[in-house]
Amino acid sequence: MPELPEVETTRRGISDALTGNTVAAVTIRDPRLRWPVPDTLHSLLQGQRIVSVDRRAKYLLIGFAHGTLIVHLGMSGTLRLVTAARPVEKHDHIDLMLEDGRILRYRDPRRFGCMLWHEAAAATHPLLARLGPEPLSDTFDASYLQDEIARRQAAIKLVIMDQHVVVGVGNIYASEALFRARIHPERPAATLKKREIGALVDAIKGTLSDAIRAGGTTLRDYVDSSGNTGYFQLQTYAYDRAGEPCRVCARPIVEIRQGQRATFFCSNCQK
Missing domain, CATH: 3.20.190.10 (MutM-like, N-terminal)
Structure with a gap:
């Protein structure tokens, strides 16, 4: 998608x-x-x-x-x-x-x-009226995210994919941002410390910016307006790499299901 x-x-x-x-x-x-x-x-x-x-x-x-x-x-x-x-x-x-x-x-x-x-x-428009902030905007910062997750016990990956919290962090980029921030995707959102929240905000912004520079991710159908495929999938640390060695510690990447979607992470690097 x-x-x-x-x-x-x-x-x-x-x-x-x-x-x-x-x-x-x-x-x-x-x-x-x-x-x-x-x-x-x-x-x-x-x-x-x-x-x-x-x-x-x-x-x-x-x-x-x-x-x-x-x-x-x-x-x-x-x-x-x-x-x-x-x-x-x-x-x-x-x-x-x-x-x-x-x-x-x-x-x-x-x-x-x-x-x-x-x-x-x-x-x-009803499709747009209740959306959260843009992830690359100044509105989306550590203070904002800290307030949003303060009482949420849901897994942090599911929270950052909630379009009412922040828009546009889909499945691929949620896994990648959590890897960069060294946060386990199943962690209850409210357990994140201030330092970790700041790292996650930076990781979300960095992951999305890198993906835009790479022209997006092509797994099946996507091509851009000129018919070119994206190549961010060649740079992923976690997403779609189940069983492959972590690019940081060499431990195999793990795949689980969250919210009926595949989640990929390193059990050693992400806590």
Whole structure:
């Protein structure tokens, strides 16, 4: 599933091409995403100028003067800039034809993503209104996280994946950040000491920043707006390395299940 680094990589890849450009037409081949694509999307967007391309959590926000197109990539979605000469493939569900001739093409084999229209401020949409702070923002710091986890007995990995606590720390990056901070993923959140909380905040910020620089992580479907795969998976210390030697101490990486998701950690390095 595309997580924050993959969505941010996509945003950066399409922002320059979209901002200031005008939507010439919209083609909806299959509206059956997680929620139905509005059948009025063509009339809403045709002839309208794109004023911004932002990201909130794992949502892309394509801004117009009269509203926002909210896009989520789901489990397998991609947004790619292509030319009209590129053949349409089976899972290419939506095209935004731009005035300069390029096409922003939404592809989603599993159709778990979404493309929704919101006329009010994007932050007021029900999908966005109750989200926690951005992990790379100044708002997300050790003091904030300490207050959030002070009375939580849930495992720290599950807490940092809670989008009401902090957005965008998905499964891959939670495992990696906890390894960098040397914190066991099953530790009750409230047991973390002040020093450990500071280390975890730094590790989350560092892990996500490194992943963005690497173009995200490609495990199966993800490619960026130019069709390139990410390569952060080549740098992981813990994620998807079960049984392999820890890059720090050489003890085998352990895999467990938490919240129905795989967690990877080093039983020696992480306490």
